[in-house]
Structure formats: C-alpha cells, structure tokens
Amino acid sequence: xxxxTYAARHGSVQVNSDGGDGPPLLQLDNVSMIFGGxxxxxxxxxxxxxxxxxxxxxxNGAGKTTVLNIISGFYKPTEGLVRFNxxxxxxxxxxxxxGMGMARTFQNVRLFKELTALENVQIxxxxxxxxxxxxxxxxxxAFRRAELRSAEKAKELLAEIGLQDKATVKxxxxxxxxxxxxxxxxxxxxDPKQILLDEPAAGLNETETTDLVHLVRIxxxxxxxxxxxxxxxxxxxxxxxxxxVLNFGRKIADxxxxxxxxxxEVIQAYLGRRPSLRST
Amino acid sequence: MKNRLLQKLAWALLLGVLLVLPHLLPNNYYRxxxxxxxxxxxxxxxxxxIYGYTGYISFAQAGxxxxxxxxxxxxxxxxHWGFWSALPIAGLAAAACGVAIGIPALKLSSHYLAMATIxxxxxxxxxxxxWERLTHGASGVHDIPSIxxxxxxxxxxxxxxxxxxxxxxxxxxxxxxIDNSKLGRSFKAVREDxxxxxxxxxxxxxxxxxxxxxxxFFGGVGGSLYAHTSSYISPDTxxxxxxxxxxxxxxxxxxxxxxxxxxGAIGLTLAPxxxxxxxxxxxxxxxxxxxxxxxxxxxxxxxxxxxxxxVGRWLQSVKQRSTR
Numbered sequence: 221x222x223x224x225t226y227a228a229r230h231g232s233v234q235v236n237s238d239g240g241d242g243p244p245l246l247q248l249d250n251v252s253m254i255f256g257g258x259x260x261x262x263x264x265x266x267x268x269x270x271x272x273x274x275x276x277x278x279x280n281g282a283g284k285t286t287v288l289n290i291i292s293g294f295y296k297p298t299e300g301l302v303r304f305n306x307x308x309x310x311x312x313x314x315x316x317x318x319g320m321g322m323a324r325t326f327q328n329v330r331l332f333k334e335l336t337a338l339e340n341v342q343i344x345x346x347x348x349x350x351x352x353x354x355x356x357x358x359x360x361x362a363f364r365r366a367e368l369r370s371a372e373k374a375k376e377l378l379a380e381i382g383l384q385d386k387a388t389v390k391x392x393x394x395x396x397x398x399x400x401x402x403x404x405x406x407x408x409x410x411d412p413k414q415i416l417l418d419e420p421a422a423g424l425n426e427t428e429t430t431d432l433v434h435l436v437r438i439x440x441x442x443x444x445x446x447x448x449x450x451x452x453x454x455x456x457x458x459x460x461x462x463x464x465v466l467n468f469g470r471k472i473a474d475x476x477x478x479x480x481x482x483x484x485e486v487i488q489a490y491l492g493r494r495p496s497l498r499s500t
Numbered sequence: 501m502k503n504r505l506l507q508k509l510a511w512a513l514l515l516g517v518l519l520v521l522p523h524l525l526p527n528n529y530y531r532x533x534x535x536x537x538x539x540x541x542x543x544x545x546x547x548x549x550i551y552g553y554t555g556y557i558s559f560a561q562a563g564x565x566x567x568x569x570x571x572x573x574x575x576x577x578x579x580h581w582g583f584w585s586a587l588p589i590a591g592l593a594a595a596a597c598g599v600a601i602g603i604p605a606l607k608l609s610s611h612y613l614a615m616a617t618i619x620x621x622x623x624x625x626x627x628x629x630x631w632e633r634l635t636h637g638a639s640g641v642h643d644i645p646s647i648x649x650x651x652x653x654x655x656x657x658x659x660x661x662x663x664x665x666x667x668x669x670x671x672x673x674x675x676x677x678i679d680n681s682k683l684g685r686s687f688k689a690v691r692e693d694x695x696x697x698x699x700x701x702x703x704x705x706x707x708x709x710x711x712x713x714x715x716x717f718f719g720g721v722g723g724s725l726y727a728h729t730s731s732y733i734s735p736d737t738x739x740x741x742x743x744x745x746x747x748x749x750x751x752x753x754x755x756x757x758x759x760x761x762x763x764g765a766i767g768l769t770l771a772p773x774x775x776x777x778x779x780x781x782x783x784x785x786x787x788x789x790x791x792x793x794x795x796x797x798x799x800x801x802x803x804x805x806x807x808x809x810x811v812g813r814w815l816q817s818v819k820q821r822s823t824r
Contacts, residue, residue, distance in 0.1 A: 292699055318701035330696035332689050342682075343689050347701040349682055356681040357674055367681070410701060 245270040245414055245445045246291065251300030251310070253286050253469075260286045262469040263300070268414070268462075273436065273446045275456045278466035279489065284449045285327055287466070288416050291447070292324050293317040305413060319347050321413035325403040325420060327449075333392040337383060337402050340391050341374040344409025377405040381435065397428045404435065408444075415439065417448035421455045433458050457481075465489075503819055518665065522658040530773070531657035537769035538664040539726050542671045544749040544761035546718025549675075551747070552755035553684060554711040555691030557610060559743040560601065560617035563624035564594040564716040566738025568723025570628060573641040573733055583647045587724045594720025595713040597624070602712035606705065621740050628735035640734030647728045660729045667725060668762070671718065676758045678714075687711050688756070752793050754800025763801050 246268040253261040261283045268274045276284050289295045291302060293314030302310040309317055323344070332340050342349075349370045355363040378384045381401040386394060391402065400420060407415050420436070421429050429452065436459055440446055450456050456463065456477070463480045465473040467489045473480055480486055517524075522531050547561040572590035575581040581589075597620075605616040628635050635641070646655035647663065654663045678684045686707050689697040698704050727733050745768065753764020768786070775782035797803060804811040 294695070313703075314695075314698045315701050315703045318699055324699050326696065330693045332692035332696065334692055335685065335688055339685055339688075343685055343697070343700050343702070346682065346686060351682040353683065356683050357677050359677060363681070370682070406700060 243270055244268060245305060246447065247301075247303040248287070248291070249301040249303065251287075251290060251297045251302060253283070253290060253295060254298040259469050261290065261297070264466075264469075264471055266464055266471070266474070268445060268447050270445050271440065271443055272461040273440050273448070273459050275460035275463045276447065276449045276466065277451070277453075277456060277463060278472075280451075281468075282466040283469040284466055285418055286469075288324065288418055288447075288449060291317075292322060292416060318410065321410075322416070323407035323410040323412035323414070324416035325400070325407055325418055327418040327422070329396070329399045329403055331391040331399055331402060331406075334390060336388050336390055337378060337394065337398075338371065338374050338387040340402050341377050341405045341409050342370050344406040345370050345373065345411075348409075348411060374405075374409060377408055378402075380408075380438075381405050382431075397424055400424065401432075401435075404439075408439065412444060414445040414447065417446065417450075419449055419451065421450055421452045429455060522661040528657040531661060533769065533773050535657060535660050535664055535729060536726075537766045538661070538668050539722050539729070540746070540749065540769050541668055541762040541765035542664075542725065543719050543722035544746050544753070544765040545671050545675055546715045546722065547746050547750050548715075548755060548757075548761045549678075549687065549718070550708075550712050550715040551750055552757070552760070553679070553687035553691065554708060556606065556708065556712070557614040557747070558617045558712070558715065559614060559740060559747065560621045560624075561715065561719050561746045562738045562740070562742035563621035564597060564719030565723045565726070565742070565746075566624055566628060566733075566735070567594040567597050567716075568720025569727040569733045569738070570635055570641070570723070571720070572724035573644045573727040574635070576645055576728070577641055577643065583645070583724075583728055587721065590724035591717045591720040594723065595717040598713040598716030599709055602709040603705075606708040606712065618740060618743075621738075621743050625735050625738055625740075628738065635735075638735060640732060641727070642732050644727050644731045644733065646731065654729075664725060664729070667721075671721075672758055672762065679758060691756075748790060752790055752800060754802030757800070757802045757806075760800045760802040767801070 244267040246266075248264050248266040251261060251264045251266075252259060264283075264287065266287075276287060278284055286295065290297050290310070291304075293309070293312050293316070296311040300310070301308055304317070304320060304322060307320065309320070332343065335343070349366050351363055351366050354360075355366075375384060375387060378387055381404065383398060383401060383405075386398065391399060394402065400423070404415075404417070404420065417436070421432055424432060433455060436446060436448070448456075448459075460477050462475065463473075463477055464471060465480060465483075465486050472489060473483045473486045475483075521534065525531050525534065543561060543565050546564070547558060550556050550558050568590040571593040572583070572586040575586040575589060576583060601616070601620045605613050605620070608616055629638050631637075646653055646660075648654065649663075652659075654660055678687075686697070686702050689700070689702055690704060690707050690711075694704060697707075726737075746765075749764035749768050750761045751764070753762065753767065754760025771786050771789075772782055775785055778785060793801060797809075803809045805815075806812050
C-alpha cells in the first residue's frame with residue numbers, strides 16, 4: 221500500500237544494480253578514538269565506495285555514532301587518518317568538511333526549532349547561495365534572485381519528501397517523522413557528495429520506514445554516497461550494498477549483506493545465538 | 501473591506517502621531533526624554549543581533565555605546581573632524597572592539613561569555629575615566645557641536661527628534677533586511693543549534709564574531725548620535741548598569757524581533773517619566789512590571805501582537821467575524 225502511494229508521488233524507482241565497486245570516496249585508516257581510558261573506536265579501517273549504500277551496524281555502545289562524529293569533524297581522532305574525496309580531513313572543522321561535500325543527520329534530530337520547515341532546508345544551502353552584507357542591506361536584484369532561488373530549491377526538496385504544505389510551519393510544530401524527513405531534506409540541500417545518516421529509521425512506523433527506504437534509494441540514484449547507522453535490520457538488508465559490523469569499537473566483520481548474515485561472530489555478538497536474520 | 505480601511509486608518513493615525521509628537525509635548529524636557537528613547541532604541545537594536553538573533557548574552561553593549569560616543573566626540577572636538585566623517589568611524593571603532601573581544605570571548609559558553617562581556621564593559625569605562633589625556637577623564641567631553649546638514653543646524657529638540665526618528669527608521673530597516681536573509685537565518689541557526697549549523701556548513705566563529713561586531717557597530721552609531729545631541733558626555737553614562745538596562749529593553753520588548761527592542765527601549769525610557777507621580781515608588785512599579793512581563797509574556801511584549809500571541813489571535817478572530 222505504502223509503495224503504491226510513494227510510487228504515485230515519485231514515479232517508479234529504478235534500482236542501481238551494477239555489481240562493480242566504485243573508487244573509495246571515504247576512507248578510515250586505523251582510526252582510534254580514546255576518551256580517557258576508553259577506546260571508543262579501536263583501530264578501525266573502513267572504505268565507503270562512491271555511489272554505494274554502506275551500513276554501519278553493531279550493538280548499542282559499539283562506537284558507531286563516534287565514527288560518524290569523527291568523519292563529520294566533531295572529534296579529532298586520537299590516531300589514524302580519515303580521507304574524503306582524496307583529501308585528509310581528520311582534525312578539520314565540521315563546517316569545512318561540510319563545504320567539501322559531506323552532509324549528515326543526527327540520532328536525536330537537530331532541527332532549528334524556531335525556524336520554518338522551508339528555512340531549515342534553506343540553511344542547507346548556506347555555502348551555495350551567495351549573499352553579502354551589502355547586497356542584504358541594499359536589497360539588490362542579485363540578493364532578490366538569490367533568495368528566490370534558495371526558496372524555490374527548498375520548496376522542491378520539501379515536495380520530494382511530501383511536506384510542501386508544511387513549508388511555513390515552525391519545525392517545533394512538526395511530528396517526529398516529519399522532522400526526520402526535513403533533516404534529510406536539509407542535508408540534500410547541501411548538494412553533497414556523501415550523506416551520513418544516523419539511525420534514520422529510529423522511531424518511524426512501518427509506512428514511514430518503507431517510504432524512507434524509497435527515499436534513500438532515490439538519494440543514492442542521484443549519485444550521492446551514503447553511510448548509515450541503523451538497528452532496523454530489515455531496513456539495512458533492503459538497502460545496503462555493504463555492511464561493516466562494530467562491537468566494542470572494533471570491526472568484527474565487513475562485507476556484502478549475504479556474508480554478514482551468516483557470519484558466526486556477528487550473529488553471536490549482535491544478534492544472539494539464533495540466526496534470526498534468515499527469517500527476513 | 502471595512503477592515504482594510506480601519507487598518508489603514510490605524511497606521512495613518514500612528515504615523516500622524518509620530519510626525520507631530522514633538523509639538524504635542526509641553527516642553528523641551530519631555531522632548532529630550534523622547535529623543536533619548538530613540539537613541540536607546542538604536543543601541544538596543546544593536547544588542548538584539550548578538551542576543552536576540554544569535555543567542556549569546558552580552559553585557560558589553562553600553563561599552564560599545566560609549567566607544568562610539570567618545571570616538572565621535574573626540575574626533576570632532578579635539579581633531580576637528582565633521583560629524584558625518586566621525587559617525588561611521590565611531591561605528592567602526594566600536595565594531596573593532598567587538599571583534600577584539602568577540603574572538604576570544606565567543607569560544608566561551610553562554611554564562612562565561614556573559615561574564616567576559618561584563619569585564620570588557622568595565623574595562624572600557626575605566627579607560628574612559630583614566631586615560632585623561634585622550635578622553636578628558638572623569639570630567640567628560642564638553643561643548644560637543646550639534647549635527648549639521650549642509651547649513652542647517654540640528655540643535656533644537658524638535659529638529660533632533662526628526663533626525664533621530666529617521667535614523668531609527670533606517671536601523672529598523674537594516675534589522676528587517678538582515679532578519680529576512682541568509683545572514684539572519686545563519687544567526688538564528690547558531691542560536692537554535694550550533695552543532696547542526698556547523699554541519700550544514702555555517703562557520704561558527706565567523707558568524708558569531710560578525711554578529712557581535714554588528715551589534716557593536718549599532719551601539720557605536722547610537723553613541724555618536726547621543727554625543728552630538730547631548731553636547732556633553734562622561735564615563736558615568738556608559739556603565740555596566742546601563743548594559744543591564746539595555747539587555748532588559750531587548751528582553752522585555754521582544755528579543756529576536758525587529759520591533760521588540762524599540763518597544764522595550766521606548767517603554768523603559770519613558771516609564772520613569774510617566775510614573776513620576778509615584779515619586780520614589782516608581783522604580784518598584786517598573787520592577788514589578790518587568791517581572792510580570794517575564795512571567796506572562798516571556799517572549800516579550802511584541803510577541804503579544806504576533807500570530808500566536810493574545811492580541812494577534814484576537815485581531816484575527818475579529819477579522820474573521822467581520823468577514824462572515
């Protein structure tokens with residue numbers, strides 16, 4: 221049912237099914253994050269290939285969000301290198317990394333509560349739209365054009381997630397599911413090369429989750445590389461081209477979904493003794 | 501139909517009152533109070549950028565006000581500049597101070613930043629009092645010439661009223677322009693969620709320091725206007741107390757809005773005068789008033805008139821009833 225309404229809104233979705241791996245867009249090389257005595261991330265080596273959907277899974281506390289925070293620039297790793305699009309970025313400020321083409325969402329949705337849905341998405345275009353102080357104060361034609369363009373593009377993105385009617389609603393008045401979608405729209409507004417999604421399906425009902433699967437595929441089909449953290453295994457299995465499993469900060473498995481499902485160590489550490497994944 | 505007409509009449513009435521106000525007042529003393537409220541409105545609008553829009557508490561605004569006043573007064577009195585050249589320099593001097601303390605202070609989180617700004621404000625006042633060779637010390641700067649536009653001297657209370665009203669209108673326009681722009685959105689994003697703002701590409705340090713410099717610039721311009729309409733300035737005016745009053749004006753009027761600081765400044769400057777009949781109890785009433793406003797209208801007086809405020813909603817229901 222949900223699939224029909226989504227397809228009716230967006231047209232049918234072509235799934236990219238070529239088997240070859242693109243070159244790695246993002247590389248973590250022996251990255252460690254040590255807080256006091258705690259090794260939150262332990263010598264992690266990870267490659268995310270261009271144009272693929274890569275999932276990062278593992279029990280709570282395994283270090284997944286810490287990895288995302290290192291990639292996006294909130295933490296400088298204690299050891300190791302992070303390479304994005306050929307450049308070494310560990311230690312860079314997060315705004316600078318965003319400018320290089322990295323966008324992200326947050327586990328606990330971080331929207332600008334007093335701003336409208338439209339304005340939230342417009343913020344994503346901060347580095348793209350140029351408006352200097354003089355143009356702003358004198359309301360030059362260049363300023364007006366820039367504002368019009370950013371509003372139009374934001375409206376288009378809102379329409380893609382089905383929230384064009386909520387454009388003038390303040391973010392704090394939107395439902396949780398709607399807020400999660402707006403966060404993704406804001407990330408898309410950055411015109412990124414890569415998007416980091418931190419538990420995008422958390423707290424969503426079945427319909428919303430199915431819609432989200434389609435949205436993530438559309439994003440990938442636009443050529444945007446995706447690295448996502450999720451606990452919802454159905455969601456992961458329907459999307460991921462590759463899965464990396466973390467436990468206690470260390471990588472315990474890395475490969476195609478089929479391999480991960482049957483990996484003994486993964487099953488023991490993450491899923492318990494019974495191979496419940498096979499019932500998908 | 502009838503409603504639109506009534507609305508236009510209401511605005512026309514307000515405009516009319518604004519235009520003839522100085523002639524409605526009995527003497528120059530009251531005109532002087534009104535003029536002072538216009539100046540404070542401009543200075544408060546400055547504070548509104550760093551506090552209202554960007555979300556950082558600053559108690560340095562009176563200091564920037566003072567830097568502007570002294571820069572302008574000294575350039576004209578001691579260096580024989582003209583007002584129109586001194587005015588922008590006053591704003592820029594204050595902005596430079598804003599950048600100087602902004603860069604280290606804005607790395608601090610809110611409470612510590614507030615403390616740092618208190619310190620800065622006090623330092624500025626001490627410099628005014630003690631660097632006597634430059635600032636004339638505690639005796640202040642006397643005989644500051646009034647503003648001239650061509651051959652016209654803006655030295656009467658009435659003339660100054662219209663001049664200051666024009667500057668206030670300009671300040672309000674600039675605030676509105678920034679509010680509805682990418683720059684304004686970036687200020688608000690920093691206020692709402694710094695981490696999300698940074699990951700969306702907003703340079704936090706630049707945005708915060710720029711907002712602070714903008715606040716200081718408005719303060720400095722207000723200071724210059726103050727110096728050349730009061731003809732005398734001294735360090736006492738630019739104290740930490742004054743920064744608290746300015747902060748209260750923004751908070752009570754409505755932080756983060758275009759009209760809020762103006763309403764707050766005019767209200768808090770006129771209140772002592774309007775309540776003079778209460779003699780020594782007027783301060784108590786002002787204090788109680790502020791507390792009540794903070795409890796019942798925490799977003800400020802101006803919020804009452806916005807779409808979800810009490811007056812705003814009442815106006816909307818009146819509109820709906822009359823169009824049925």
